[in-house]
Amino acid sequence: MHVALQERSAQQALTMENRAPDIDQAIELTAQGFVRPIDEELRQDVRDHLETGDSFYTVTKNNEEVAYAIFCNYQSPAGKILYLSGVIVEEGHQRQGVSEYIVQQAIVDEAPDYLVFRTQSARMYAAGQKMVNELYPKLDSEDMPFDVRLVGLSVAAAQNSEFPVTKKCYGGKPLYGQRPTHPNHAAFYELCSFAEGDAVLCVGRLALSAEH
16 A cells, blocks of 8 residues: 655655554664664564554655654454554654654554553644544543543553553653653653653544443
């Protein structure tokens, strides 16, 4: 599959393909995305994600990879789950809707009932809200429907994680070199400690009425 994406800032097309990224380019993009140096820990983390993914999307411009995403597929009694294992977009192409477009294409391809992702980024949480009909946990409510909890616990078990928050998920230190911010989601960091490497497992309903 080749899909042309029109850049908002330039009249040049980005091309999206159903394939894994080149490992070396993926490592470089990941280091940029998380504002971290390239070391063996980062290299191994990228390798692990690529080895455990079920589907991949890579975006290129002029034959150079500028974004990629990795997904895993899970099934729970509540329905089909699409787990976003990771998405990285080169800095020069961020805030142009690239990650959202990749995820929406994956949703079309896989037809899941739920989208799930783990993050310690308020910016990623805000992006996730745009991709689904309802995202949990909510920032202004402790409401947690039964089907959402079931999905969250299913993915947490598969990912050796906890739901909704995994304490010290990244070895007691942040995944990012700098804390991602978002003007409307300061409350996100009340859910988890960025400094201690906590991460939130977010569950998004893709149907308007997914209550089970």
